[in-house]
Amino acid sequence: MVGKILKILTGPFAIAIGVLLLVAIGGGIGYVVANQMIKAEEEKKIAQKAAEELAKRGPEKPQRVPLGETGASPFEPRYVTLGDEFISNLPQKGRALIIEIGVVTMRGEKAEKYLSDERIPLRALTMAMISELSVAQATAEDAQEKLAARLLKDLNIDIRRKTGADLIDKVFIKRYYVQ
Numbered sequence: 001m002v003g004k005i006l007k008i009l010t011g012p013f014a015i016a017i018g019v020l021l022l023v024a025i026g027g028g029i030g031y032v033v034a035n036q037m038i039k040a041e042e043e044k045k046i047a048q049k050a051a052e053e054l055a056k057r058g059p060e061k062p063q064r065v066p067l068g069e070t071g072a073s074p075f076e077p078r079y080v081t082l083g084d085e086f087i088s089n090l091p092q093k094g095r096a097l098i099i100e101i102g103v104v105t106m107r108g109e110k111a112e113k114y115l116s117d118e119r120i121p122l123r124a125l126t127m128a129m130i131s132e133l134s135v136a137q138a139t140a141e142d143a144q145e146k147l148a149a150r151l152l153k154d155l156n157i158d159i160r161r162k163t164g165a166d167l168i169d170k171v172f173i174k175r176y177y178v179q
Contacts, residue, residue, distance in 0.1 A: 077104050077169075078112040082123050085175065088130045090138055097138050100175040101126060101151065103168045111167040118159075125158055126151060135178075144176050 081102040088097045103122075105111040115122070129150060137143060148171045156166040 077106055078109070079104055079172075080112060080115040080119075081174070082126060083119055086123075086127055086130055088127065088133070090133065090135045090178070092135045095135055096179045097130060097133060098175070098177040098179060099130060099147075099173060102172050102174055103155070104170040104172060105167050106169045107165070107167050114159075114163065115167060118162075121158075122155060125155060129154060138178050144173050148173055 079102055081100070085098055085100040088099075089095070090097055103115060105115060130147075133143075133147075137146075140146070151171045152168060155171070156168050159165070159167050
């Protein structure tokens, strides 16, 4: 019986069926592979067309964020007064300089807090500079501008030494009176 089965499997008819099966299986595999390659090529063309359209349109415009919801801007000017007025006797008897000074920072809340906390040392440095003025310097036409510029420079030097940054953007003189 085994001999009959071997004769049938090795006969010309069995070989013809085997060849037909191999051709059918090979054709099926070729068909599947070809379809996958065609699909990949089509997807590539679609992606390329989408990229070309996107390039023609340009980048999307950024959306605006409503300012009301973001809180206070850190770049708003913040004003800090250096306390009460300064009164300094001038070298000429009976003459005095009365001045009230404030500073502006654009460096945000932390800078404003630092300047508020450091009022006493800043007042001491300011008083030292004011007390060096002569009557001629205090009564000159551009005395306020020169004093404001000198205070800005020297106060920032002192602050930079302590914090590493210039925190004062402007010195303003609220009141200036030579008596």
